[in-house]
Amino acid sequence: MTHTAAPDRTDAAPADTTREELDAVAAAARRAFAVTVASTAAERATWIRAAADALDAARDELVPIADEETHLGTARLTGEVARTTAQLRLFADAILEGSYLEATIDHPDATTIPPRPNLRRMLRPLGPVAVFGASNFPFAFSVAGGDTASALAAGCPVIVKGHPAHPRLSARTAEIVAGALDAAGAPEGIFAHVTGHETGVALVQHAEIRAVGFTGSLGGGRALFDLAQRRPDPIPFYGELSAVNPVLITPAADAARADELAAGLAGSFTLGAGQFCTNPGVVLVPAGSGFGERVRAALDMAAAGPVPMLTDGIAAAFAAGVAGVAGRDDVEVVAGDPAAQQAGTGSPVVLRTTTAAVIADPGALFHECFGPSTLIIEYADVADALAAVRAVGGSLTATVHAEPGEELAPIVEVLSEIAGRVLFAGWPTGVAVSWAQQHGGPWPSTTTIHTSVGVSALRRFLRPVAYQDAPDAALPPELRDGNPLGIPRRVDGVLVAPSGTAGDAAGAAGDTGAAPAAG
Template sequence: MSEQTVAAEATSANGSASIPVPVGLGDAASAAREAFGVTVTSSAVERAAWLRAGAEALDGHLDELVPLADEETHLGTARLTGELARTSAQLRLFADVVLEGSYLEATIDHPDPAATPPRPDLRRMLRPLGPVAVFGASNFPVAFSVAGGDTASALAAGCPVIVKNHSAHARLGRRTAEIVTAALQAAGAPAGILTLVEGRQTGADLVAHPAVRAVGFTGSLHGGRALFDLATGRPDPIPFYGELSAVNPVLITPAALAARGDELAAGLAGSFTLGVGQFCTNPGVVLAPAGSGFADLVTTAVGTPTPARMLTDGIADAYAQGLAGLAAHDGVEVVTGRLAQLPGTGTPTVLATTAQAVLEDPAALLTECFGPATLIVEYDHPDDALDVIRAVGGSLTATVHAEPHEDLTGIVAVLTEIAGRILFTGWPTGVAVSWAQTHGGPWPATTSIHTSVGAAAIRRFLRPITYQDAPDHVLPPELRDTNPHRIPRRINGQLQLP
């Protein structure tokens, strides 16, 4: 569908006019533009109240949303219950972020006629970009979809959101939009602050629409690159914040493997099979010392590989094709698992190769195989392992397992070049939502230098503006001398806390 309106409607909690979900793109864009006139001047207190209302509404409909999500995605009630709790927690986190205020980067330089050149009164802060497009993700039907992290951070910034619903869980997306939109409006948010559109072509049209000032996307490298090109190819190019593809390398040192090989194997098995491997942080390439037998340890930890239902038939087909491509490569061995996947399912599969084979053909072997698979790469020397990691390119995470006495200076330097989050224990699946989190990395992990998870995700939907010699009464409250909202500010180069 593109411009037609689906008949499903919801009535807001305060009995106001019904809200069509989804709506046509033209109506959504017009409503978002109108809503921006309100959100751009809204206070932190108002936006925090809107976000918390959305969180309360999601929590209040848990018993309805979780079964609906499981019916469409097969991810299980335990996983989905936790994901919904994460989603409402994200909304509450961003309520805290906007009230705390440091995200605005409020900066004041008082006049200094003695400076070279003379300095006028300059006051700078970040302001919202305008309406934002958000694409729902297939593998996180709640936390990276209609009311997920992109939406939460955009709303917190003061940007209305137009969500492109994901077809893999379309009914869940519609119902979530109904619930959250009604809650936002009941809390005083303007109509049009959150709308839903559907359809592949509508998604492309959404990126190209002149009302849209930025895009948040989580999905495939192919699809994300196509939309990225649309965003940057517009007459007025806009930022496209895409989270796309990652193999998330793991390096295990000989000392770590000797000290706790069974523990590491069990940890890897639990991580790469979690959620049928359908995580963007899945540890897809694991470097282990040659001759260590680590692949056999992982096989034992996996046990009898059992097929499990994947999100969609398309994802299952792509997983099977990816496995077949890896297995057909010279030097790659299928240690456990099956290449002939049952329709719609994925079976845990462990493959093994050598660092030399990878370095001879990195494009073929260092590719994301989205599903429950991991490639064990045996290395003879730590330098070989680091060369493989360099060949990975950008990734969301990189992990090193070592012993306390080992010098990791060189290893950390390489991991820092290619990843947005570096782990020293544990496994990369699982992304905490917090002030310090980074979920991003160099291309092809993402298309930007920003994070899509955590408090700093709000920075994507803001731009700086400086006021020069402005009368106090025309300044935003955050830049006035009285600092009425009591936010942190930098004045004449010195950070001042309220």
């Protein structure tokens, strides 16, 4: 069910997947799709929960491997396993609830112009999906992470390209997931793990792949996105790429709780050595407030120093990035030493500039430095700050810290234009997995309007199909008269949420009275 080249030693990384092996894996995924596309939500939920249970059972084996390869620490990684398995179970619950299918029924109506036939519409899975594991979340955004979980829940076989930052963990996790799926009765070929840079390129271009989920660098993601679009049959590429996640602190908030906010920022941008996609990389504060010095004091109090980063390459890129920004004439170093970063580690750096500087050259100053740094931008007034925010470009998050009673509408309007999630308290690091979550924003944060976290992530791997004047027996159960599965459906324009398992037989017969749908 899964391909992971057998290492010669237990501590060796798997060999790169050959093209012949990739072709075999892709063919198996296509065969598996014939089963998964016809599977029930209950069957898929059983498979997914089996994978979650197996990962929980293997936690004490997997966490030490992950810590050795990523330096993220036992506590963080143990929590990430729990997040990963909870995410799998959430998708299992969601597909049983059924509203994700957007099942819609329009009964015939000869009075409309043009006359309306019997139309029934729902979402169905795309086909085999390629998933690229991320470096910074070796469980939650990797082999069994959100892309894999949502694709399997949707009914799509998955081929994961393991990340080279944690190769042994990827291979072992894949073995556990594959074994659990097999034992739970999932079809052969539903899940596979492949390795190698060239393999990843070939995977995106493979004729059997119908969509791609990616979390990684802007450069790497853009290259793969272009490959997906240049195929003879272009496919969706759902990439999470780069974000600076601006934070705006109003003058009133700065006056009321500057020390608290400085400590919060220091804790957020150094969390996990700053290797979070939601790291607050840009913070706008009133000019002359001394906020940067408060952040420096908070770092000194926390004794924040060098910490190991995920890979030597990431550490080197971080050092080069902060040194490049700090070397500009219009940028001041407030804390840390960009020129003294040690190999393989990252030390906190706080830089400061003005709104005039970032508006004049946003491409250089709003460049994401993946690591423990933040750029403080001093503004004259809120309108000046918002002009700088507009220059940021797309971001995953945008945050405002204000005081009760302040007028927030103009701020929220601008933040909503550039980000997928707008925060009014706290800090953006930390992404809850839920029905309402949105983890995605305008380019360059993502290549799509969809979320990669939360139940709505399912939508990426589904496409709508309408059935016109179909006999009831030819319809999927989700669209048949009587609603045999008891799922929420929109019937003649009215959302019908069945109580218990009684279904919406009355609605199917033409009664459109309904109650609000759950979830």
